[in-house]
Amino acid sequence: MEKPKCPKCGTDEFIVLIKTGEQIGTTVGGIAGGVTAGVAAVESKVGEEASELISEFVSSFSNETIGKVTGMVGIFIAGATTGAIAGKQLGKTIDESRSLYKCNKCGEKFYG
Numbered sequence: 001m002e003k004p005k006c007p008k009c010g011t012d013e014f015i016v017l018i019k020t021g022e023q024i025g026t027t028v029g030g031i032a033g034g035v036t037a038g039v040a041a042v043e044s045k046v047g048e049e050a051s052e053l054i055s056e057f058v059s060s061f062s063n064e065t066i067g068k069v070t071g072m073v074g075i076f077i078a079g080a081t082t083g084a085i086a087g088k089q090l091g092k093t094i095d096e097s098r099s100l101y102k103c104n105k106c107g108e109k110f111y112g
């Protein structure tokens with residue numbers, strides 16, 4: 001992808017594509033994915049069993065409550081990772097379509 005020239009400096013040497021959407025997408029996607037997976041785990045039998053399976057493993061060297069929490073955290077992290085990947089991909093698409101650039105020399109922001 002060809003970089004546009006800075007309207008102030010007239011050069012493309014310091015131009016970078018601003019990836020705000022990708023960063024926001026990763027964060028939002030991560031939270032949404034984690035919450036979705038957590039809720040799904042609570043509501044579904046599969047999630048419950050997975051949580052109990054992990055909790056049994058953990059409680060073999062700690063107590064059951066900590067084990068269940070650890071199990072849920074594990075499911076949350078798994079969901080958050082999936083959500084973050086999807087969110088990052090969506091954000092990247094937004095970034096590329098809107099093409100907001102920044103000049104690192106003069107700080108000018110402009111659309112390419």
Ligand SMILES: [Zn+2]
Binds near residue numbers: 104105
């Ligand atoms: Zn500039």
